[in-house]
Amino acid sequence: MWASGFAFWLGIAASLAGTAELLLVEGIRKRAASWTHAIAGITLVSIAGANWGWRLIDHENILPVGLMMSVLGTIFVGLAGWHGGKLVFDHGIGLMISDKD
Numbered sequence: 001m002w003a004s005g006f007a008f009w010l011g012i013a014a015s016l017a018g019t020a021e022l023l024l025v026e027g028i029r030k031r032a033a034s035w036t037h038a039i040a041g042i043t044l045v046s047i048a049g050a051n052w053g054w055r056l057i058d059h060e061n062i063l064p065v066g067l068m069m070s071v072l073g074t075i076f077v078g079l080a081g082w083h084g085g086k087l088v089f090d091h092g093i094g095l096m097i098s099d100k101d
Helices: 002-024 032-057 065-089
Strands: none
Touching: 002 032, 032 065
């Protein structure tokens, strides 16, 4: 139950930073992977919040809804991570490239 709560609040913090970067940096907004990563992240935070809320309300009766939300959250972690990796490795977002190398 508390892992869901931590996931939700840390996801909120990450989404604030990510949203600011998405809106303030023009080069990031042009990439489709940025928007896919943002949508997957927002969906993930929503799932984590719903999962945590469900467990807070009825912590003794979490099957099958709580388990399904945890599995769905795991899928969206993979999806958001995949698109975040595409931003770094395919598009070079967040990298400082030096002319010395």
